Amino acid sequence: MKCTFSARNRGFTLNEMMIALAVSVVVLGMTLTSSTSLQKSFNAIDSYFATHMQQIRIVDYLSRDVKRGLVVTTSLDLQTVTIKIPNYIIQTGDAEAIANPALVGTPRTPTIVNTPSGPQVNYGNTTSTIVYSINGLSILRSENGVVTTIASSTDQLVPQTTDVELANTEYTKTSITFQPIFTSGGAAAQRSGTTVYSTAYLRNKRRG
C-alpha cells in the first residue's frame, strides 16, 4: 500500500510563519491604533455635543427669563445677569397666602396701578430676582436666593451677556463659548468655533 499525502495538508514553513506573524502584528497594531483613535475621537465629539447642549440650555433659560422680565441688568464683566420678573405664583408667606393658605401655588391676579407714565400691571407688591452667575466650572441660576446649577462642564463654558436699553424696552445679547477638551494637530482647541449667539427682548415695558 502506498500512502499518499495531499499537498494541501502540508504544514507551514518557518519562513511562512514568520511572515504571517509579522503581517498579523502589523494588522493588529493598526487595528489597535485605529480603535484608540476612534475612541478618543468619539469621546471628544461626545463631550463637545454634551457641552453644546449645555450652551443651548443656558440660552433657553436666559431667553425664557428675559422675555417675562421687567428689567435686566448686566455686570461690568458681562458674566452676571440680574433679571427682575413678576411674582406670578403666590408663595408661602405672601400676603394672599397668609389670608388664604389655599392660594399657595396658584397664579396671582394682577392689580392695575396708575403711574405718571401710564397704567402699570403688577403681580403683587414685589418682584422676583433671578441672577445668572459663574462659579468655577458651573453656571448658576439663583431665583430669590434658591440656587440651581443649570450647566456644568470641564470644557470651560463662558457666557457673556450685554443688555441694550431702548425707549420702553430692552434686549439682551448673549454669546456662550467653550474650549473643547480635545486638541487638533497639537494646537490648543479654539473657542471661536464654538460660540452660540442669542438675542432676547423684554415682552414687558421696561421698568427702571
Place this chain on the structure above:
Amino acid sequence: MKIEKRLSEKGNVLICALCTVLIISLIGSNVLLNCTTRFNVSSSQVRSWKESLFAAEAGGDIAYAEIRKTVLDPPHAFNGWTNSGAIHASPITTLGTNQLATSAVVDVFYYDPATGNPWYRSRAKGTAPVMGLHRTGMDDRMGVGSRGDSLLRKIDFNTDHFIATYGPNGDGVAKAVVPVPTAQITRRIEQIHAPITPFEAAIKCTGTFYGLGSAAMIDSFNSKNGAYYFAANNPADPHFVDARSGSVQIGTAVMEVNGMLYGNVSTNGGTIRPSQYITGTIDNNVPFTVPPYKMPIDFPPPQASPTSVTSTVSLTPPVAGTAAVPNYYLLSSLTGKLIINPVGSAQTYVAIHVTNDMLAHIDVKPNVHVKVFFDGNMDVKGRDIDNESGLAANLQYYAISPPDPATPQFIHIDPPGNFAATFYAPSADVVLHGNPDLTGAIVCKTFYGNGNTSWHYDRALDTEGDAVDYRIASYVEDIR
C-alpha cells in the same frame, strides 16, 4: 482508500465572522444610543420647546385679535368660542406641519373705575409633539459628568404633568391624570390687554385739516393739578410742564395750520416747518389710521323712560351707577333740552344712545359723567354743550360711524358759546365756527375751524374715554 477532508466544513471562520459582527454591532448600538440621546436633546426636544412657545404665543395673538374685536367689531367678538359670562374659551387650533396645537381662555379681570373700560387677561397654551425615541439615555442629574437633560424642558411622555399637578387652570382645582397621545411639550403664557383711550392730542384728524384762525391758540393743562390758567409762556410756573401738550395730529399732507400751538404737530407727508408759532416738535412723516367707531354692546338694558326728548326734560337717574355699569338710556330723538342731574351728591354715570341726529341742548350738572352716542349728525351751538363742571371728561360725544363708509357724517358747532367736552367721531367732518373758548379734545375725519379759538387740551383726558383699541400691557410665562 482515499480520505479527503472537506475544508468547507471548518466552522471557525464562521464563528470568527459572527463574533466580529457581534462586536461591531455592540459598538454600533453604543454609538447609536449616544447619538440618539444627543439628537433627541439637541434637536427634537429643543425644537419642541421653542415650537410650543410659538404655539402659545399664536394662541395669545388669536385671543388678542378677539379682544380687539370687542371695540372694532363688537357683534363678532368671540364668535365660535365657548362663552360663559365674561369668560371665553377658544377652540383648539392646530398649526404647522408638526401639528402644533394652541388654545386660549380670556376673561375680564378688572374694570377701570374712571372709564369703565374692561381689562382682559388671556391665558394661552401651546403644545408641540416631541419626535424621536422616548427618554433614550436622558439624564435628570446636573453636575460634572451628568447632563441635566430635563432641568429646563418638562416633557410629557405619557401624561400631562401640569394638569396632574396643578389642574387645567393651574389653580389646583380638578387635578387629573390625562394621558397624552404622543410625547409633547406644553408652554403657557398669560398676557394682560389694556384699553387704549382715544384722546391723546387736542385735535386728531385722519383727513384734511384747516385751522384755526390766525389769532387762535392751542395749549394745555391738567385738571388733576388744578383749574386752567395760561402758563405756557412761563417756564417758572409750576404748571408749565402741563401747558405745552396742545398737540395736533394730521393723517394727510393736506392741511393749513394757523395760530399759536403750544404742543407738537405731526402730518403724513406735510410741509410744516419750524416756526415761532409751534413750540413743540414737528414730524411730517407720521401716518396713522383711526378705525370706524361702532356702538358698544356691553351696556345694561336701557331705562324705560324717557325714550325721546323733544322738549325740556330734567333727568335724575334712579341710581348713581358706575363707569362700567352706567344708567343707560336709548333715545329715538334728542332735539329738546336735556338736563342731567346727579343722584344726591354721588358721582353719577349716564350713557345715552341717540339713534338719530344730535340736535339738543344738554346741561350736565356737576358730579355727572355723561357719554352721548349718536348715529346721525350733530348740529348745535356752543352754548348747547353745557358742561357745568368744566371738566371735558364729564361730557363725551361719540359719533357712531355710518355702516356705509361712503355715507357722510358731520358735526357742526356754531357760535355763540364756550364749552368743555370731548368728541370721538372718526367718520365725521367737523366744522367749528366762531371764537369759542373750549376745553377738550376731538378725533375726527376732517377738521375745519376758522375762528380765533382758545383751545385748552386737558392732559387728564389721556386716560379718559371709551376704549378704541387694546394693547398688550403684560406678559408672563407660567413655567411650572
